[in-house]
Amino acid sequence: MSGGDDVDGLFLELVELSPDEREAALAARRAEQPALVAEVEALLDADAVAEGFLEPVDVGLADAPVRTWLEGRTVGQYRIERVIGLGGMSTVYLAWQRAPRRQVALKLLRAGFDADALRRRFVQEAEILGQLRHPGIAEVYEAATYDSELGPLPYFAMELIPGARSITAWAEQDRIDRDERVRMMVAVCRAVQHAHDHGVVHRDLKPSNILVGDDGRAKLIDFGVARLLDASGRGATVGTRVGELVGTLQYMSPEQLDGDNRRVDARTDVYALGLVLYELVAGRLPYAVPEATAALVAARVRAFDPPAPTALRGPRARALDAVVLTALAKDPAARHATAAALADELERALRGEGVQSIRSQRARNLRRLASRSQRLLPAALATGGLVAAAAAWRLRVRDDSDHGSASAPSPSAGEYLHHIARAERAVASGDLAQAKQALGACAPAQRRWEWHRMLAQLDGSAQVMALGSAVRRIALDRTHTRLFAITEDGRVHGWRRRSGDEVGFDAQWRVDTGDDLGALAIDTAGARVFAGGDQRVVHAVGFDGDGERTMAQGASTIFGLAYADARAELVVTRQDGSLERWDPERGTRSFAVDTGLRLGAPVVQGETVLAVASPGAVRLALDDGHVLRSWSDPQGPEVALSVGDALYTAGWQRHVLAHERDGDARRWPEQGDGIVDLVAIDDVRIAAAGRDGRVTIWDRGDASIVRTLVGHDFAVEALAGPIDARWLVSGSADGTLRLWDLEAPDIDRVWPVDDKIHALAFTPDGRGLVVGAGPHWGRDENDAVMVFDTLRGDIVARSDDHRATVDAVAISPDGRTIATAARDGEIALRDADGLAARVRIAAHVDGVTAVVFSPHGDRLASVAPDGVVATWRVDDGSAISRTDAGIGPLTDARWDDAHVVAVGKRGMVRCDAACTATSAPDASEVTALARLDDDTWVIGTQTGSIAAIDRDGRTRWQASAFGRTVTDVAVAPGGDRIAVASLDAKIRLHDSATGELVLTVGAHDTRATTVAFSPDGRTIASGGFDRRVRLWHAPTASADDAR
Amino acid sequence: MGPELDDAAVPVDRAPPGVATAAWSSLYAELHGLAHALMRRERDDHTLQATALVNEAWLRVGDEASWTSRGEFLAAAARAMRCILVDHARTRGRIKRNEGRATEPLDDLAIADAYGEAVDLLALDAALDRLARRNELAARIVELRFFAGMAHDEIAAVCHTPLRTVERTFRLARATLFRYLREPST
Structure with missing residues (x-):
């Protein structure tokens, strides 16, 4: 380039001007300095095109194009x-x-x-x-x-297909509506049929091989792995050996995954078309496949029944669901025989006509489920085996990669840790189904804190009931002792509440109606359950699953059922718009009217019925069915909830619409993939069933989410409750019911404090947490001792009377005395109640690093940077002994009967009147100490390792803690796990028998300094320089696990 | 954490002016470890912006050395990220493709070129050196923005340059590099 500076300078002058101004400036120079002007113009052109160039770089990018050597040739x-x-x-x-x-x-x-x-x-x-x-x-x-x-x-x-995009990209980017997507796929199916007619199976159909160009037409490409069929219809092997896999794992059919190429034929393409259809309709693939090995993918695909695609996004369309799921049948014989047949069925579904696929789908489900449900239900009902059963239901075949056999989980510790590691990775990458499966593979006897922790992260429910088929509706009777559900396979299920304080359900029964059920109602007084659906009849069953009979035969599919307790009548709404009232005792109809509205999800309130009716909701008089009031909601809601003066409607368009008294409607923030049920918890809170699998609890005053319940694998279809204003029941397309305790604490809690935290300790009852804090350098404010109430999460006592940073805290075994030590060398002995200092001791010269109570609580030991081990009487603070340990600055200490074991820069010592060094070769630069058992100590070191040392100074094991200084170690009450706090901000959990890392529990924002287990073994508390106390819960863990 | 670094592996000579060797070494080691830990995980649908890595490094070593400001720290981090990524690209050679996901056809190759593609990260590095010989401020601005995700006003503070100058100079740098990469003969 010519005259660099001039070019740059001119560019800088012109770059922010308008095109006219630029032209004016350049015109003058063009004649004199044509080369210069050309350069500047080239740069300005580049500037115009380079928008978006040099955005901050992403590390770890996956794909990128590779420029090749052929360009320009x-x-x-x-x-x-x-x-x-x-x-x-x-x-x-x-x-x-x-x-x-x-x-x-x-x-x-x-x-x-x-x-x-x-x-x-x-x-x-x-x-x-x-x-x-x-x-x-x-x-x-x-x-x-x-x-x-x-x-x-x-x-x-x-x-060349100009503007080519994959069919999924085209659909998402141009926001194509569902019908048009399906129509596009009909055309694709016809093209595939053409190939089949010429004896060619594509074998690698997936969105990136179905391109849509600017002209809006879809074209198939990449027959690269295509296979030719010979005249008899069986395939000749062409270029592919049996067992060699081609195509993309995610889109492969079960027979392809089996590696048996002889079974690959036209119906393999039908399956792939089904997957693309599924993705276009539901917005995602039915199977999440994070593992790269075909065996694991095969296991998952074989075992998994995907939920109906229209249940995941957009309005329900049962016919379309049936067609897509039929194409996805595991057994090729159950799929559509040809791509043309699939296309025909899709067209019928689009036209609203009946499709052949429905019957075969349901029949297939009913046959299969009979054997599955029976095997699993008893396990599901036992407390403690819940997730394993649910996980097992989702994935019948276990992960074969570990030991190649599908038997019961093996009890080896190594395998357990492998499953835990797998689950940890899956949780991190958001693959909850995989994580659940990994946890389900762990033998119950092996499960420790980390297992319970991850369980809580995946599933916050208190009880899981596995039903074996997608749940449609659930209901509780008015006494809240009976729970009922209807499922996609046409069954009615019932449970009874367990007696006792803990809320839970068992004693399940189920009745097969042979119907396609969509509506459910309960008569509490008469102890009867009513269900209805496609067969146009109401099935009545007693509360114990007995006395099944049918009634209310009508002309059209039953859309909704509700029971009017005051009148002892059953309200029935049908697809043809009729509203009926039936006397269930006599089985006679008392009233019927054609409302002209398709009324869904009806609820009886006093003398009125509230129901959703396109496009909105209506309230009708129970007496004669005339419309009292109507509300508009353009999204065509799935549910309407009346609370006080307000009405809430919600549906698949993701937001709740709050209809105020004055007729205004307020839109709530969008949530997930849509909401299909609402339940009022109290005056303030409403629970919403989300299509993304979450139940969200909203404050209806300010339309904000106050809590999210995570646990279901798929869309939550129905809610019931609350029980005792505290428990909620949800039913989901994943085939389970879950019970939730709305008052259960969050599994992670964070409490901010004024300054950096240096020490913390639990009180013996586990209820209190004592925290010592203060600045790390100089500065005289904010040194404090605080006591938190772990249940309420607030500070119940505080003392600022230390004059320097509080570096150490300890609590006596009886919980009545708290010892705190500060960086000016002072120790204070305080009453646990209120933190008043009884005694103050000027203990050391330049700080105290640890204080520890003796097992009887009568003596206190302190160690310091001055290298001294001192002991004191707890009652009056008088000195008992003072010994120079002889190993330089000391960092931590513990009692061993009447001796004090101390660690520091140059190793480990055991002291009474005098200190004898414990010669542990690896125990140099020790920063933390904890007691593992009678004979063993755990230490953490400056170089970032942890080790177990026995009383003779021999190292039992040593493990790396990832290269950064260990600041604290704590042993779990059961003795099986060690929590480690590190300079790298992380809190990690290690196995106490081998030192192996088991789980990275979590992290602070910067250096973590202290960690402790709660006495019940369920919680790990940690503190750090980020001025936060963090609590990590595993609600179902127990100190008894290890014993 | 990533592979251990010995002192010799830290490119001390590439530290930006005014940064103490100890501070630079500590920062480099930290970023190196973070970046390698990330790249080894190979979570293909979960990329991390360099800005996040740099922020994490700030939390860990920010209060250890005597950085006069966060801006000074970021400038050094940008340089370190550049060294680390370029070295990585060099040793890796070809980009590894994920299994199981076909590449979408591209509409505009030019812009896509600049992102992380092995050949072009090296080309960008060379182009940046070339730009630096011509206009040091321009190269510095690109480095701070691209490798540390700094915003223009932060860059202005660190470089002691008016904001508007930074904005215009960035566009100059971008246009120049763009041309260098597409027409290497210019």
Whole structure:
């Protein structure tokens, strides 16, 4: 470039001007300095195009294009412009054909992939495509070989699809509505059928092989792994050996995953079309497949029944669901026989006609579920085995990769830790289903704190009831002692509440109605349950599952049921718009009217019925069915809830609409994928069932979420409760009911304090947490001792009377005395109640690093940077002994009977009147000490390792703690786990028998300084320089686990 | 954490002017460990912005050395990130593709080029050096923005330059680098 500075300077002057102003400035110079002006203009052009260039870099990017050596070259009669796509063994370029002059897509085998087999496959693809002529398949113009310096490379020129996007990208980016997506897929199915008619199975159908161009048409590409069928319809092996897998794991059918190529045929393509349909309709794939090994993917695909796609997004469309799920049948024989059949069914579903797929779908489900549910229900009902059962229901086949057998979980510790590690990774990457499966694989006897912790992260429910089929509706009777549900497989389920303080349900029964049920109601006085649906009849069952009979036969599908207690009548609403009242005793109809409205989810309130009716909700008089009031909600809600003066409607458009008294409607913030049920918890709170699997609790005053309940794997369909104003029941498409305690504490809690935390300790009853804080450098404010109430989360006592940072705290075994020590060397002995200092001791010269009570609580030991171990009487603070340990500055100490064991910069000592050094070769620069058992100590070191040392100074084991200084260690009450706080801010959990890392529990924002287990073993508390006390809960863990 | 670094591996000569060797070494080691831990995890749908890495490093070593300001720290971190990423790209050679996910065809290659692609990260590094010989401020601004995610006003503070100058100079730098990368002969 010429005259760098001038160019740059001129650019800087012009860059922020308007085009006219720029032109004016340049015009003058153009004649005199044409080269300069040209340079500046080139830079200005680049500036215009480079918007978005040099955004801050992402570390760890996955895909990226690779510019190749072919750009700008001529291959045959094509001039290559640039790379437009990268495939497994080929690269696709944009190229210009000489004659006829047009742009084409040139697909070349990638240099380096010149193995004969692959080359042959490439050539076959060209031949295959050359035979197919269909508007839905990209046309091949020519196939030839290019002589490059790397040898002959086959290529073929094919139709370029301008503006090509994968069919899923097209649908999302252009916000295509569901019907149009399905119509596009009908065209794709017809194209696939054309290929089948010519004996070609694609075998690798997925969104990136179905491109939609600017003209809005979809075209199939990449028949690279296509297979030719011979005349008899069975496939000849062409270029693929049995067992060799091709195609993308995520989109592979069960038979492909089995590696058996002989079973791959046209119906394999039907399955793939089903997956793409599923993704287009539901917005996601039915199976999450994080593992790369085919065996694991195969296990999951084989075992998993995906939920109906329209249940996950958009309005329900049962016919479409049936078609898609039929295409996804595990057994090829159960799928549509041809792509054309699939296309026909889709068209019928679009037109609103009946489809053949429904019956086969339900029948398949009913047959399969009979065997599955029976095996699992008893396990599901036992407390403690809940998630395992739920996880097992989701994935019947266990992960085979560990030991190649699908037997019961093996009790080996190594395998347990492997499952834990897998679960940890899955939780981190958000794959909850995988995490649950990993936890389910752990033998009950093995489960420790980390297992319970992750369980709580995945599932906050108090009880899980596995039903084996997607739940449609649930209901509680008015006494809250009976719970009922209807499921997709046509069953009615009932439970009874357990007696006792803890809320829970058992004694389940179920009745198979053989119907497609959608409505549920309860008559508490008469102890009867009513269910109805497609068969147009009401099934009545007693509270104990007995006395089943039918009644209320009508002309049209039952949409909703509700019971009017005051009148002892059953209210029935139907698809044809009729509203009926029936006397369940006599089985006669007392009233019927055609309201002209399709009323859903009816609720009886006094003498009125509240129901959703497109487009909104209505309240009708129970007497004669006339409309008293109506509300509008354009989203066509699924539920309407009346609380006080307000009415709330919600549906698949993700927000709740709050209808105020004065007629205004307020939109709540959007949540998840849509809301299908609402329940009032109290005057203030409403619970919402989310399609994303979460139950959200809202404050209806300010429309904010106060709590989220996590645990279901799929859309939550129904809610019931609250019981005792505190418990909620939810039912989900994942086939489970879950019970929630709304007052259960969060599993993570964070309490901010004024300054950096240096020490903390639990009181013996576990209820209090004593915290010592203060600045790390100088400054004389904010040194404090605080006592938190762990239940309420607030500070119940505080003392600021130390004159320097509080570095150490300890509590006597009887819980009545608290010792605190500060950086000026002073120790204070305080009453646990109120923290009043009884005695103050000027103990050490330049600080105190640890204080510890003796086992009887009558003596206190202190150690300090001055290298001294001192002991004191607790009652009056008088000195008992004072010994120079002889190993330099001391960092921590513990009692061992009548002796004090202390650690510091140069190792470990054991003291009474005098100190004897414990010669542990690895115990140098020790920063923390804890007692593991009668004979063993755990230490943490400056270099970031932890070790177990026995009383003779021998190292039992040593483990790395990841390279940063260990600041504190704590042993779990059960003795099986060690919590480690580190300079790298993390809190980690290690196995006490081997030192192995088990779980990274969590992290502070900066250096963590102190960690402790609660006496019941359920909580780990930690503190750090980020001025936070953090509590990590595992609510179901117990100190008894290890014993 | 990542592979242990010995003193020789820390490119002391690449520290930005005015930064003490000890501070630079400590920061470099920290970022190195973080970046490697991240890249080894290979979570393909979960990338991390360099800005987040730098922030994490700030929390860990920010109060150890005597950085006069967070801006000074960020400038050093940007330089360190650049060294680390370029070294990584060099040793890695080709970008690894994920299994199981086909590449979408690209619409505009030019912009996509600049992101993390092995060849072009090295090309960008070379282009940045070339730009630095021409206009040191321009190269510095790009480094701070691209590798540490600094906003223009933060950059202005660190470089003791008016905000508007930073904005315009950034556009100059961007346009120049853009041309260097697309037409290496210019």
